[in-house]
Amino acid sequence: MEREAAYELLKRYNKTEALVNHGKAVEAVMRGFAKHYGEDENYWGCVGxxxxxxYEMWPKxxxxKAPELLKEIGADDAFIHxxxxxxxxxCVDIEPKLQMEKVxxxxxxxxxxxxATALMRPTKMDGMNAKSVKKKFKNSKFAAGVNREVINEGAVLMDMELADIMNIAIAAMQSAAKDIGLENIEEE
Ligand SMILES: [Fe+2]
Ligand SMILES: [Fe+2]
Known part of the structure; x- marks a missing residue:
């Protein structure tokens, strides 16, 4: 899977900046975990x-709908799964089986x-740590749309402490901050 082809496909079906940035944020974090496990960063990144x-055009x-779209760039069954x-x-009854899927x-x-945590901070991703994210995690009124149960269940599936997961995810989003609309503009 070519990253460029994957990005072109994303842009073909997603016109909302926030959704494109979400895709890129998930890509960055997937790459971070691929690196952590010594797996294929490009492949994990493209899945992310x-x-x-x-989602944008067919939310219901x-x-x-994804399999049909992914086949446009030759994605195989494993990628689609x-x-x-x-x-x-x-929304589907497809269980995450591989470690990559659990991540x-x-x-x-x-x-x-x-x-959501970064958007509340003047320095955005800069200086963020797992402790501040954990605090937001525990406050169910903050970013109420974020499904904490899924995160907890996922951590069990991954067999990793939530704080460790947060650390890897934060570090990955920090390195991609500029590209995902979370750049610290205070410095400029
Ligand atoms: Fe998503
Ligand atoms: Fe989704």
């Missing part, structure tokens, strides 16, 4: 980038929480 490819068919398994229990399932909602 395209995980919501069908989320993860159902990985993308669609993030909708497990939410995607967990960090999709978590990137949303980190994004």
């Amino acid at each position: 980038l395209l995980h919501d490819v069908d 068919e989320h993860c159902l 990985a993308v669609c398994s993030h909708g497990w229990k939410l 995607l399932y967990t960090i999709d909602e978590l990137t949303g929480l980190i994004n």
Whole structure:
């Protein structure tokens, strides 16, 4: 899977900046975890980038329309399974089986929480740590749309402490901050 082809496909079906940035944030975090596990960063990244490819135009068919779109760039069954398994229990009955799929399932909602946390901070991603995200995680009124249950369940599936997951996710989003609309503009 070519990253460029994956990005072109995302842009073809997603015109909302926030959704494109969400795809790129999930891509960055997936790459961070691929690195952590010594796996294929490009492949994990492309799965992350395209995980919501069908969401903007077909929200009611989320993860159902995706296979058809992904086939446009020659995605195979494994790639399609990985993308669609993030909708497990939410919109499809496709269970995350591979570690990569478990990571995607967990960090999709978590990137949303980190994004919301960053938007509240003047320095955005700069200087953020797991402790501040954990605080937001515990406050169910903050970014109420973020499904904490999915994150907790995902951490169990991944067999990793939530704080460790947060640390890897934060670091990945910090390195991609400029590209995902979370740049610290205070310095300029
Ligand atoms: Fe999704
Ligand atoms: Fe998502």
